[in-house]
Amino acid sequence: MSTDPYLLRVNGTDHRVGDGRPGESLLWVLRERLGFHGSKNACEEGECGSCTVLLDGQTVCSCLVLAESATGCEITTIEGVADDEGLSDVQQAFIDTGAVQCGFCTPGLIVSIGALLDSNPDPDDLTVREAISGNLCRCTGYGRILEAVNVAAAGRRNEGSAA
Numbered sequence: 001m002s003t004d005p006y007l008l009r010v011n012g013t014d015h016r017v018g019d020g021r022p023g024e025s026l027l028w029v030l031r032e033r034l035g036f037h038g039s040k041n042a043c044e045e046g047e048c049g050s051c052t053v054l055l056d057g058q059t060v061c062s063c064l065v066l067a068e069s070a071t072g073c074e075i076t077t078i079e080g081v082a083d084d085e086g087l088s089d090v091q092q093a094f095i096d097t098g099a100v101q102c103g104f105c106t107p108g109l110i111v112s113i114g115a116l117l118d119s120n121p122d123p124d125d126l127t128v129r130e131a132i133s134g135n136l137c138r139c140t141g142y143g144r145i146l147e148a149v150n151v152a153a154a155g156r157r158n159e160g161s162a163a
């Protein structure tokens, strides 16, 4: 049985989901039906954060969101973080600090950190750690990731003071 067709607005563009199945997660539909493979599928239980996207600006684990329920929301995936002018400041900071560790945790971390800095451009260390507490790295550690946050945050502060 298929669902009725529905629309998902992803990174500013409407996408028609025409042959969905009831109960499909937003992560599944993004990856397998719409071709947004940047959000990763690691646990499908809301435990790892590799599937993090923004729903109307709020971070969610897309593996826990019913795809149809996201109709009418602005969905931002890692593919929507960069713009025509280039990488986001957080993406660039990850490169500059060597924080790009693997393709599973990095997309979700960048989405979460971007959302944090949008709401709080000068977070203290505890706030940063809380903001990324749902994004698990199982292998290397968080030192360079925290450094990347500091670099991106410093860049925003400098921009703010120059404006």
Ligand code: FES
Binding pocket: 040, 041, 042, 043, 044, 045, 046, 047, 048, 049, 050, 051, 052, 061, 062, 063, 064
């Ligand atoms: S795949 Fe969604 S939290 Fe792990």
Ligand code: FES
Binding pocket: 101, 102, 103, 104, 105, 106, 136, 137, 138, 139, 140, 141
């Ligand atoms: S899970 Fe990505 S570097 Fe550890």
